[in-house]
Amino acid sequence: MGALEGRVAVVTGGATGIGRAISTRLAADGASVVVAGLDKAEVDEAVVALGPPAAGFVGDLAQPGAAEDLHATANDAFGAVDVLVNNAGGGVILPTLEHTEETLQATINNNLWTTLRCCLAFLPAMRRRGYGRIVNIGAESVRNGLTDHAIYNAAKGGVHALARGLAREFATDGITVNVVAPSYVRTDALDAALAAGTAPARLRKVLDDAVAWIPMNRPAEVDEVAAAVAYLAREDSRFITGQVLGVNGGSSMQ
Numbered sequence: 001m002g003a004l005e006g007r008v009a010v011v012t013g014g015a016t017g018i019g020r021a022i023s024t025r026l027a028a029d030g031a032s033v034v035v036a037g038l039d040k041a042e043v044d045e046a047v048v049a050l051g052p053p054a055a056g057f058v059g060d061l062a063q064p065g066a067a068e069d070l071h072a073t074a075n076d077a078f079g080a081v082d083v084l085v086n087n088a089g090g091g092v093i094l095p096t097l098e099h100t101e102e103t104l105q106a107t108i109n110n111n112l113w114t115t116l117r118c119c120l121a122f123l124p125a126m127r128r129r130g131y132g133r134i135v136n137i138g139a140e141s142v143r144n145g146l147t148d149h150a151i152y153n154a155a156k157g158g159v160h161a162l163a164r165g166l167a168r169e170f171a172t173d174g175i176t177v178n179v180v181a182p183s184y185v186r187t188d189a190l191d192a193a194l195a196a197g198t199a200p201a202r203l204r205k206v207l208d209d210a211v212a213w214i215p216m217n218r219p220a221e222v223d224e225v226a227a228a229v230a231y232l233a234r235e236d237s238r239f240i241t242g243q244v245l246g247v248n249g250g251s252s253m254q
């Protein structure tokens, strides 16, 4: 029997990249998974690929009301939610002074507001049931100050800090709140952009820097991030809360 048999998990940004690997891993461990994302075609494809029991939700989780709609969708599909993985995000990676109003808003919205709104929408029911596992996807760059990541780190740093505060506040409610913080992770989208030569030269430098700072001398694979999330999603990780778990090949150590 899988460690998540009978559990219900919601993975935001769960149709693509790291989130897709997380959805796949939690489903393999026995969970019913609700995949949330911005793009209907991507979400539909992921739900079909996962097979039942899986459900989808399409919406911008940075906007008021969407996280509550996601919670209702998950409840209607499978009943109460045990696991919330706040993976939605992604950086607009630019030198700080090259950011525009639009890229600033997108960076904070997609990484921080999605996470904050989902926590607020899911925590009341978790507290009533006395059970919950929340895993936020943060970033190693918060710790190592990676090239061109200042604005992204302002958002992800908020994600780390939110987890610590919630972990303390809900510690006696059977709810744990942790962060998985990856360094550079190879995804199909990044690989394709690099292979096609469409990635800006500056982004190549950022990724080269990231790998140079990793003692294992390579990026992470998506399933290596998913494995850490799956552990923190389990019932028996119950005494681990408020932690930032680096999946970083040793890029920072503590």
Ligand SMILES: NC(=O)c1ccc[n+]([C@@H]2O[C@H](COP(=O)([O-])OP(=O)(O)OC[C@H]3O[C@@H](n4cnc5c(N)ncnc54)[C@H](O)[C@@H]3O)[C@@H](O)[C@H]2O)c1
Residues within 6 Å of the ligand: 012, 013, 014, 015, 016, 017, 018, 019, 036, 037, 038, 039, 059, 060, 061, 062, 087, 088, 089, 090, 091, 109, 110, 111, 114, 137, 138, 139, 140, 181, 182, 183, 184, 185, 186, 187, 189
């Ligand atoms: N790839 C890396 O090197 C890396 C490193 C550290 C952290 N991360 C983080 O891991 C997570 C996944 O990144 P990825 O590389 O797989 O990127 P990705 O672009 O494949 O995935 C991001 C997903 O989030 C969803 N999303 C974004 N904004 C949303 C919103 N407002 N509402 C609903 N859904 C939204 C998108 O639909 C997409 O499915 C992100 O939080 C990213 O910041 C990635």
